[in-house]
Amino acid sequence: MAKIHIPTPLRQYADKHATVEVNAGTVGEALTGLVSKHPDLRRHLYTDEGKLRAFVNVYLNDEDIRYLQKEGTALKDNDSISIVPSIAGGSQDIDEVANLRIVELNSALPTCCCPACCC
Amino acid sequence: MLKIPQKEYVAIRQHGEETYPHECCGVLLGTADGDERVVTSSARCGNTRVDSPHNRYHIDPKELVRIQREGRDRGEDIVGFYHSHPDHPARWSLTDLEEAHWLGCSYVITSVAKGKADLTNSFELAGDGESQKKFLDEQIQIV
Ligand SMILES: [Zn+2]
Numbered sequence: 001m002a003k004i005h006i007p008t009p010l011r012q013y014a015d016k017h018a019t020v021e022v023n024a025g026t027v028g029e030a031l032t033g034l035v036s037k038h039p040d041l042r043r044h045l046y047t048d049e050g051k052l053r054a055f056v057n058v059y060l061n062d063e064d065i066r067y068l069q070k071e072g073t074a075l076k077d078n079d080s081i082s083i084v085p086s087i088a089g090g091s092q093d094i095d096e097v098a099n100l101r102i103v104e105l106n107s108a109l110p111t112c113c114c115p116a117c118c119c
Numbered sequence: 120m121l122k123i124p125q126k127e128y129v130a131i132r133q134h135g136e137e138t139y140p141h142e143c144c145g146v147l148l149g150t151a152d153g154d155e156r157v158v159t160s161s162a163r164c165g166n167t168r169v170d171s172p173h174n175r176y177h178i179d180p181k182e183l184v185r186i187q188r189e190g191r192d193r194g195e196d197i198v199g200f201y202h203s204h205p206d207h208p209a210r211w212s213l214t215d216l217e218e219a220h221w222l223g224c225s226y227v228i229t230s231v232a233k234g235k236a237d238l239t240n241s242f243e244l245a246g247d248g249e250s251q252k253k254f255l256d257e258q259i260q261i262v
Contacts, residue, residue, distance in 0.1 A: 005187065007197050008151065009193055009222040009244075018191075043248065053249075055220050057180040064180065082184045089215035089226075090142060090175035091207035092166070 002030050003080045013040035028071030030081055055086040120242045122224045122260045123158040127173050132236035134163055135203030135229045141172035147199035148190040156198040162186045176202045199225030209238040211254045219244045
């Protein structure tokens with residue numbers, strides 16, 4: 001049995017489970033087992049062409065499967081698989097349009113309770 | 120709504136001052152209940168974007184796996200992330216939206232002006248998938 005750890009944003013598509021156990025010989029089979037148990041997860045993990053989405057990192061214990069044998073990586077008993085969407089961004093390309101859009105979306109600006117600011 | 124202890128709020132703003140003029144980044148852990156996320160701890164991360172650290176950040180997924188595991192052992196989940204905008208407003212950029220994938224989590228941004236932490240704002244990544252995700256302003260409540 002391998003354990004698959006589901007990241008917080010995807011749990012709502014996995015009946016709220018934080019971990020799902022599957023019987024599988026490879027990482028690919030484990031992920032297939034996961035999406036067959038929880039079909040709503042499929043579109044979040046895979047592209048329409050059936051490839052793992054680029055921003056979805058899959059770790060077997062502490063290793064990125066891209067540096068192992070990818071989805072063909074063999075599983076041992078008690079292995080744990082972690083699905084971690086990537087975290088990145090930056091201040092570059094600050095776009096006024098983006099800021100206008102957010103004002104449209106939220107007529108009220110957030111009330112801030114920090115001691116440092118005036119709002 | 121993001122509820123965060125004063126101590127963590129101060130810590131993430133301080134992190135932005137320490138890494139200035141580079142962007143800082145880190146993870147917020149705690150519990151989530153519907154639209155409310157309650158932070159109980161935060162974890163500093165290294166910025167792997169050494170090519171452009173003043174206006175980009177990226178957290179090594181290996182670090183995330185570890186933070187997620189340590190959080191799990193304490194009964195905490197990842198509920199959000201924070202980063203700084205050195206000499207840029209505390210507003211999400213198109214880059215931030217493009218590269219945000221943790222739906223239902225909080226993305227906290229602190230503007231750091233000339234080395235001093237200025238405004239801190241939080242945005243919830245809302246939507247039901249990549250094609251229609253959006254950032255919504257959310258209130259920060261310091262507890
Ligand atoms: Zn940013």
